[in-house]
Amino acid sequence: RGEARFPYLETLNPPQRQAVEALDGPVLVLAGAGTGKTRVLTTRLAHLLNLGKARPWEVLAVTFTNKAAREMHDRVGQLIGQAVEGVWLGTFHAIGVRILRRHAELVGRTSGFTILDDDDQQRLIKQLLEAENIDVKRWPPRAFASVIDGWKNKGLTPAKVQEGDSGFADGKAKALYKLYQDRLQTLNACDFGDLLLLTTELFLNHPDVLADYHRRFRYILVDEYQDTNVAQYLWLRLLAQGARNICCVGDDDQSIYGWRGAEVGNILKFESDFPGAKVIRLEQNYRSTGPILEAASGLIANNEDRLGKTLWTEVPDGEKLVVQGVWDGEEEARQIGEEIEALQRRGESLSQVAILVRATFQMRYFEDRFIEIGLPYQIVGGVRFYQRQEIKDATCYLQIIAQPDNDLAFERIVNTPKRGLGDATVQKLHQIARTARQSLYRAAEAIVETEELGPKARGSLKRLMEDFARWRLQAPDLSPAELAEVVLEESGYTEMWQRDKSPQAPAKLDNLKEMVFAMEDHETLASYLEHIALVQANDASDSTEKVSVMTLHAAKGLEFDSVFLPGWEEEVFPNRRALEETGTRGLEEERRLAYVGITRARRRAYVFHAANRRVFNEWRSGIPSRFIDELPEQAVEVRTETGLYGGRAAAGGFGEHDQRPGQGSFVYDAPWLAATQRLKQRGYRAGGYARPKPIEGRAERVETVEAPRRFETGERVFHQKFGYGAVVAIDGNHLQIEFEKAGRKKVVAAFVDPA
Numbered sequence: 001r002g003e004a005r006f007p008y009l010e011t012l013n014p015p016q017r018q019a020v021e022a023l024d025g026p027v028l029v030l031a032g033a034g035t036g037k038t039r040v041l042t043t044r045l046a047h048l049l050n051l052g053k054a055r056p057w058e059v060l061a062v063t064f065t066n067k068a069a070r071e072m073h074d075r076v077g078q079l080i081g082q083a084v085e086g087v088w089l090g091t092f093h094a095i096g097v098r099i100l101r102r103h104a105e106l107v108g109r110t111s112g113f114t115i116l117d118d119d120d121q122q123r124l125i126k127q128l129l130e131a132e133n134i135d136v137k138r139w140p141p142r143a144f145a146s147v148i149d150g151w152k153n154k155g156l157t158p159a160k161v162q163e164g165d166s167g168f169a170d171g172k173a174k175a176l177y178k179l180y181q182d183r184l185q186t187l188n189a190c191d192f193g194d195l196l197l198l199t200t201e202l203f204l205n206h207p208d209v210l211a212d213y214h215r216r217f218r219y220i221l222v223d224e225y226q227d228t229n230v231a232q233y234l235w236l237r238l239l240a241q242g243a244r245n246i247c248c249v250g251d252d253d254q255s256i257y258g259w260r261g262a263e264v265g266n267i268l269k270f271e272s273d274f275p276g277a278k279v280i281r282l283e284q285n286y287r288s289t290g291p292i293l294e295a296a297s298g299l300i301a302n303n304e305d306r307l308g309k310t311l312w313t314e315v316p317d318g319e320k321l322v323v324q325g326v327w328d329g330e331e332e333a334r335q336i337g338e339e340i341e342a343l344q345r346r347g348e349s350l351s352q353v354a355i356l357v358r359a360t361f362q363m364r365y366f367e368d369r370f371i372e373i374g375l376p377y378q379i380v381g382g383v384r385f386y387q388r389q390e391i392k393d394a395t396c397y398l399q400i401i402a403q404p405d406n407d408l409a410f411e412r413i414v415n416t417p418k419r420g421l422g423d424a425t426v427q428k429l430h431q432i433a434r435t436a437r438q439s440l441y442r443a444a445e446a447i448v449e450t451e452e453l454g455p456k457a458r459g460s461l462k463r464l465m466e467d468f469a470r471w472r473l474q475a476p477d478l479s480p481a482e483l484a485e486v487v488l489e490e491s492g493y494t495e496m497w498q499r500d501k502s503p504q505a506p507a508k509l510d511n512l513k514e515m516v517f518a519m520e521d522h523e524t525l526a527s528y529l530e531h532i533a534l535v536q537a538n539d540a541s542d543s544t545e546k547v548s549v550m551t552l553h554a555a556k557g558l559e560f561d562s563v564f565l566p567g568w569e570e571e572v573f574p575n576r577r578a579l580e581e582t583g584t585r586g587l588e589e590e591r592r593l594a595y596v597g598i599t600r601a602r603r604r605a606y607v608f609h610a611a612n613r614r615v616f617n618e619w620r621s622g623i624p625s626r627f628i629d630e631l632p633e634q635a636v637e638v639r640t641e642t643g644l645y646g647g648r649a650a651a652g653g654f655g656e657h658d659q660r661p662g663q664g665s666f667v668y669d670a671p672w673l674a675a676t677q678r679l680k681q682r683g684y685r686a687g688g689y690a691r692p693k694p695i696e697g698r699a700e701r702v703e704t705v706e707a708p709r710r711f712e713t714g715e716r717v718f719h720q721k722f723g724y725g726a727v728v729a730i731d732g733n734h735l736q737i738e739f740e741k742a743g744r745k746k747v748v749a750a751f752v753d754p755a
């Protein structure tokens, strides 16, 4: 019997097997998490090759990440014991660049064209905007980069963009886009978006080339189809019109890249794009236990905009999903650390444990805690907190204050933010430093007393050196966190990111705030800098088993025995932006993200929410996420060890919190008082730390919160650095002040006193 030749088919259930064996014609596998979609795709690839239906180079297989491509490659190798080398297996971008190199001349490039990274791209855009006399302060290059990116995600060349489609540079965006594309061509370069856009253009303008690929790609396979954007969709559809043997797998409930232009509607269009398509549904989940599946299904049922599907498992019993309330982010990390150590003692492998966060700022707590307790971890698909550009920049300022002779740090920030101290100045400093055998810092101190630099550069460097001198004087009297706040504010570093209109800027500002917050744990600047050095040393350690820390977005397609989901609080998850949006689109995408999170777990899932979270420099009561309320009760175990905060039982229902910071009489319990005391000791002048509603009978004393100093517009004030001025506008804990000498500036209210 033929069966023996295909042992891999026997492990499949009937609909999976059908999806693998329906080799010819269009097939869509539409199914929930953990039902074996990726496994079907992999087996199908192996089967195609094994049957000799196609030779390796006649198959195109598209995955969402490079890692997924590698996994598929290895798995096919295992299944059919033959090399899969030669299969066109990779991400959209990887395949796109491969095609483009072969026909570069047809799109005005040569095959050795360069691919610009984000930095190159921005530099190019900046040059271009400046050449066009566009004020790059008002219209930042980053913002234009994201406009262009948006167009390319939609498959729009300059000719296809509608006039006035973007407000950038007062309606000049379309013309600038054209200039930008021309410039890339002259430079024999492509940006990331071009890898698809130009390939699509190539196919459209050269039917002979397209026909060639139609003959070549006899079979096309696509994973995570729900997250394809318009450009990818157009590209695929063009290619698939040839042999029409296309198999896409996806799950509308896991569409989480809408913010990047993905269109879940592509799934719905599949049947009309490919008439006669077979649609196969898989319902058996092989990944998770009953309670985990039940929790995930119950949650996602709250979305209205979905196709709807059933999931079941043969492993109905298992541990319930744990929901645990904790005091704050630090306690959250501590508890999770302990839980992981307990798992480890029970013989669980660290490589089977993941912490999935909504936003990168949350990672910091875990990194700090895990270093403290020596738990090996890795940040997957991202940069470690202390390695981030903005954190490194800020740290360089502090390093120079502690240790002026740190040349690397000095060089990194001397012109960040831009203050007219370009390469020429730095080179001069290097020369002087070399000749006099001194550090760049000392060379800078010396050079500003001479005429060697032009007046502009000299003035600017002089101001910087004065700043450093002042910060060094202030350092002993300020806590490290306060010092950091002063430095970030007065150096213009924070302002640089505030002015930056790119999509990355808000996250960078959050990370900076998070850094200042983290510094509150340190009594001295030296201790903080030592901590950072330790964190970086930990990077190098290579133990084989590590806990994975990553964003929910990066976790797509993966699975772990135990999954920790911290920060399930309103405004963290669902995040603030989604809540501010009108309509439910953003919220539903957040809910799908929660569904992706829970369904990564095989056996154990833990949801955490903190009662206090610092958001945008102020403490707020963390209101448990609405997603916690949406979890079906029977699948959940609520843990309230402290009996004070969090948890249905303790708080008398979720969401019952008093949120009027700085007003009236509040009742405190002991841990809250202790935490507040700690904060006050660390120099938090403003009151207004909200806390969860206390439990009857647990209150230890009643105190009136000292309201934060409130300023009024027009009020005359004094600032340590800028002197006297009048308040022009108030924006949270920042004030805009018209200073008598220094002009208009935005400063932190805590450093302003009434005059």
Ligand code: ATP
Binding pocket: 011, 012, 013, 016, 031, 032, 033, 034, 035, 036, 037, 038, 039, 040, 251, 254, 285, 286, 287, 556, 557, 558, 559, 599
């Ligand atoms: P996601 O939506 O999260 O990407 P998926 O549908 O792609 O999930 P897979 O990752 O392919 O699901 O499969 C989930 C798990 O179930 C994997 O460990 C896989 O090996 C296992 N699995 C899938 N099908 C079967 C089967 N027929 N028998 C045994 N195990 C299976």
Ligand code: MG
Binding pocket: 037, 038, 039, 557
């Ligand atoms: Mg998958």
